[in-house]
Amino acid sequence: MTASDFASLGLAAPLLRALEARDYVTPTPIQAQAIPHLLEGRDLLGIAQTGTGKTAAFSLPMLQILAEVPDHAEPLRPRALVMAPTRELATQIGDACKAYGRHLHLRVAVVFGGVGQSPQVEALRRGVDILVATPGRLLDLMQQHYCKLDAVEILVLDEADRMLDMGFLPDVRRILAKLPKQRHSLLFSATMPKDIVDLAHSILHHPVRVEVTPQATTVERIEQSVYFVKKDKKRELLVELLDDPAFERTLVFTRTKHGADRVAKFCNHAGIEAHAIHGNKSQNARERALSAFKGGKCHVLVATDIAARGIDVPDITHVVNFDLPNVPESYVHRIGRTARAGRDGIAIAFCDETEHEYLRDIEKLIKKRIPVVGQGSAPAAPRPKPAAVPAPQRPKVVPADNPWHRADDADTTDEPVAAAAGSDRPRERQRPAPRSAPGPYEPDSRRPGPRPQGPRHERGGKPKGGGRPAQPNAVDPEQRRREPRPEPTPSRPPQHKPHPAKPPQPHPHKPAGGPKPHGPKPHGGPKPHGGPKPHGGGGHGGGHGQRRRRG
Ligand code: AMP
Numbered sequence: 001m002t003a004s005d006f007a008s009l010g011l012a013a014p015l016l017r018a019l020e021a022r023d024y025v026t027p028t029p030i031q032a033q034a035i036p037h038l039l040e041g042r043d044l045l046g047i048a049q050t051g052t053g054k055t056a057a058f059s060l061p062m063l064q065i066l067a068e069v070p071d072h073a074e075p076l077r078p079r080a081l082v083m084a085p086t087r088e089l090a091t092q093i094g095d096a097c098k099a100y101g102r103h104l105h106l107r108v109a110v111v112f113g114g115v116g117q118s119p120q121v122e123a124l125r126r127g128v129d130i131l132v133a134t135p136g137r138l139l140d141l142m143q144q145h146y147c148k149l150d151a152v153e154i155l156v157l158d159e160a161d162r163m164l165d166m167g168f169l170p171d172v173r174r175i176l177a178k179l180p181k182q183r184h185s186l187l188f189s190a191t192m193p194k195d196i197v198d199l200a201h202s203i204l205h206h207p208v209r210v211e212v213t214p215q216a217t218t219v220e221r222i223e224q225s226v227y228f229v230k231k232d233k234k235r236e237l238l239v240e241l242l243d244d245p246a247f248e249r250t251l252v253f254t255r256t257k258h259g260a261d262r263v264a265k266f267c268n269h270a271g272i273e274a275h276a277i278h279g280n281k282s283q284n285a286r287e288r289a290l291s292a293f294k295g296g297k298c299h300v301l302v303a304t305d306i307a308a309r310g311i312d313v314p315d316i317t318h319v320v321n322f323d324l325p326n327v328p329e330s331y332v333h334r335i336g337r338t339a340r341a342g343r344d345g346i347a348i349a350f351c352d353e354t355e356h357e358y359l360r361d362i363e364k365l366i367k368k369r370i371p372v373v374g375q376g377s378a379p380a381a382p383r384p385k386p387a388a389v390p391a392p393q394r395p396k397v398v399p400a401d402n403p404w405h406r407a408d409d410a411d412t413t414d415e416p417v418a419a420a421a422g423s424d425r426p427r428e429r430q431r432p433a434p435r436s437a438p439g440p441y442e443p444d445s446r447r448p449g450p451r452p453q454g455p456r457h458e459r460g461g462k463p464k465g466g467g468r469p470a471q472p473n474a475v476d477p478e479q480r481r482r483e484p485r486p487e488p489t490p491s492r493p494p495q496h497k498p499h500p501a502k503p504p505q506p507h508p509h510k511p512a513g514g515p516k517p518h519g520p521k522p523h524g525g526p527k528p529h530g531g532p533k534p535h536g537g538g539g540h541g542g543g544h545g546q547r548r549r550r551g
Pocket of ligand 1: 024025050054055
């Protein structure tokens, strides 16, 4: 593809100029596949997650379609509605629309809960072409008659499965009921559980289906490694790793909110500035943490899966799985944060004595062994038996002509606490994770049967109801099967090498003379990272070779 490819997708000059300013040269697969159809007015089912370029895939055509009709939005009556599950995602979408639409005269507003509504009401009163909203606040505004949806021409439901997880579907359905029947509808979801299949049926009309699942290729691009470490030594190991200046921008995942707080606190005591981000934090605290992390003022962000989801931070150098997720697909999502939009990254996992099974599940899913780099501070935790890693079982039974398959029946999550990050009505429930799938930029654009009766402008809107794809609701009847696991047996002895003595180097994470860590070398066991150094490879700042030892 060449620079002209965005133009060949049919995008207008003002949008091309905006893309050029952002140095977007090549459309991502979802953009290449979705944009031409969206410009024709087709409805779209996008099976894609954050990191695939989906925001531009729907924003660019939406902006172009709205700009083609020089109507100004009337007060309180937006022309396009984008619904997103979290404030962070809504804000990012709003920012993207503003950036891509900078040469157009369209007004964009973002509304979400947890903040005062007056500025949002003011924006709506002035007239908004594109309204990006979380469902709870939008309903509140509608109930107070500050927002009417009868002029909405384009609807985008982003991260629909996350809406489901957060208990937003009833709100979403109430909102959908207020939309005009004739409209252009898009739905994006990383997975397709049955409720989302049903929702898609109810709102999309002859949709184009575009599926971009980044797992496999993302995993290939990431240098992965695992430390076996005792549970109570993880924080010390983390601090030791973060002492390496190569960890320029590190996202640390914990399973719980309290865990995130504890880890961030420990890092801060050790003189490494870290912020925790999760659903118990106020909106302001989350925004401060995120902007410090994005701006490079703070090098370490500790997050739960839910809080991290939708956060678009480029140039994350390292992802640390402080706790291994009990849903293997979450591991793939997590480490994918360090390989956004074609970049590479480094992922380090800590595996304690209770997590061997999770590690095995992950290795089965990614179909490879994760190299062991050390034993943390723990007495050697045995490596789970190195059974050949079989291809992951994909109990998917999808009729070939059924475009609406569900991805998974699993009903697990690693976020046990009810409040969800960034939502205005946080009701997190267990979330099915996506199955492993083709690489990020490997499209699967199997499309549902008949195309619509001509492009949108010719159709003059769409009759609803007719022409659904065949067998729309086939549901995979099988639950994910977990094989019984043999007891872990020591198999791959840890490899240790004495760490070469290094002179102290200035550290970007810590102010000179900052507080001392809790015990600089608290663990007397083998050096945790003295073995092979899979995450110090070229292009990543030298990895552990530059580690600054504490004394
Ligand atoms: P998204 O999946 O929409 O959250 O996008 C993920 C990241 O990729 C964001 O930082 C976008 O700014 C970036 N991005 C989207 N499209 C492109 C593109 N065609 N070229 C380069 N970066 C892109």
